Amino acid sequence: MSKINWKFYRPYRDKLIDKKNEILSRIFDKNKKDINLVPSKIKRILFLRTDGKIGDYITSSFIFREIKKNYPNIQIDVVADKSLENLLKLNPNIDKYYILNRKKMHEWRNIVKVLRKNKYDVLFDSTEGLKYKQVYLLNRVNAIVNVGYNKDDYKIYNKNIKQNNTLKMIQIYRQMMKSVNVEIKDTKYDVPISEESKKNVAKFLEENNVKDKIIALNFFGASRGRKINEENALIIIKRLGEMYKDYTIIILDSPNDRETIYNILKKTDNKNVLFFEKSKTILDSISIINSSDLVVSLDTSILHIAEGLNKKIMAFYGPKINKNKWRIKEEENILIDYTESRINDVDFEKVFDKLSYENNLSAI
Known part of the structure; x- marks a missing residue:
């Protein structure tokens, strides 16, 4: 039996995975109306950090501090891949975090059952790629406002910040927060020291x-x-x-x-x-x-x-x-x-x- 030439196989495999993601994402892509929220009406926010990227978490770390400083009554939750757990547990500005293994669909299903009971006002998804599991979570959690980045083609994000290659990611995060009228001034990172x-x-x-x-x-x-x-x-x-x-x-x-x-x-x-x-x-x-x-x-x-x-x-x-x-x-x-x-x-x-x-x- 001849060996598989992985060099030529991978592009086809990647295309099949992309197609699968697209089809399944469309199934869960539920239309949401555009709603203008003010901070005084926001009780609970969920941040999606299921990509498990440590650098992205550090770059966005100022958001949690600034929300708590200016709007202390807002509860901040994070759902994240297990690779971020050691960082999340040291963040005093996060009220509750939920950990899952992003590769296991049954863990997504289990976490959704817990999250949907929290009745979130806002869900922030700043991940650049899009997997059907994310859209599934957004669909089931059903926050009043879903804020995305570079998610132009999806109806489930009723607030979306368009991709802009001239802006630093910090500025994009600020735009995402501004879409629900939360102003961010201090963007200094919070790096946890154990x-x-x-x-x-x-x-x-x-x-x-x-x-x-x-x-x-x-x-x-x-x-x-x-x-x-x-x-x-x-x-x-x-x-x-x-x-x-x-x-x-x-x-x-x-x-x-x-x-x-x-x-x-x-x-x-x-x-x-x-x-x-x-x-x-x-x-x-x-x-x-x-x-x-x-x-x-x-x-x-x-x-x-x-x-x-x-x-x-x-x-x-x-x-x-x-x-x-x-x-x-x-x-x-x-x-x-x-x-x-x-x-x-x-x-x-x-x-x-x-x-x-x-x-x-x-x-x-």
């Missing part, structure tokens, strides 16, 4: 005699094409060591890539490279970033956490559509754009040669 993680990381740094001059280094994005291999990781460590002498480099954890991390540690000749082996959750990475002077990453969740903690950042951005919405601020940071579709096709020696040259010019 006291337990903070103590554990402090102990790790003390045991390794690290007091300052720390670089938090992330090698791994969510997709396979954004995971740096051992060869390139060693180049990056070597060049960072040349640019930032006497700095300690701490590799941030990625549970699915631990074997790669251990191989990198074995092969590097830089003795100032560490890894916090006891890391358990994203909260440990946040504590390491909070102790750092520079954060180097290609993963947007790490970049948004670092930006929220006001850290100097070196960011790698690939040729993604609409990437400007998610870009961190350029002031005082180093933003490196690469045109290759896969991160490991980037010539990192050339990238760091250019950085070193630019640094020398700026120092003159």
Whole structure:
């Protein structure tokens, strides 16, 4: 039996999945009338964060704080994928959160039975993609107002913010809130710091005699094409060591890539490279970033956490559509754009040669 050629199979599989999503979404796409709500009439809001994207949650974190500050009587609930649970439990501005495994339909059905009893005034769905499970949830929860982003073709969203590639995602979030007459002024991120993680990381740094001059280094994005291999990781460590002498480099954890991390540690000749082996959750990475002077990453969740903690950042951005919405601020940071579709096709020696040259010019 011949093997399946996955390279040619995936596009057809993806098309079938998209078609399935479209057909099932239309079944649950219930028409809703446009209603103008005022904050004084809003009692309960539900935020949909079922995509499980940590960076998106951090970027939108100011919303919960600002609602509670200006409208303390509004109850804020969040339904989210389990990957966000450790962050949600530390947010004092969220009244109640519900966790599900987004891949299991029976969990969606069970959570809907609970949520529909809460009689929400507003449901916010800022996810960019659309799965039929989201439309199913909106249909069954039946909030008075459903606010969406880039959901022009769906009737179930009676408030919709159109896609605008010139705006930052923060501005889009503000527009979504304004659609129900909630004004947002302060957009500073809320990045949760776990006291337990903070103590554990402090102990790790003390045991390794690290007091300052720390670089938090992330090698791994969510997709396979954004995971740096051992060869390139060693180049990056070597060049960072040349640019930032006497700095300690701490590799941030990625549970699915631990074997790669251990191989990198074995092969590097830089003795100032560490890894916090006891890391358990994203909260440990946040504590390491909070102790750092520079954060180097290609993963947007790490970049948004670092930006929220006001850290100097070196960011790698690939040729993604609409990437400007998610870009961190350029002031005082180093933003490196690469045109290759896969991160490991980037010539990192050339990238760091250019950085070193630019640094020398700026120092003159």
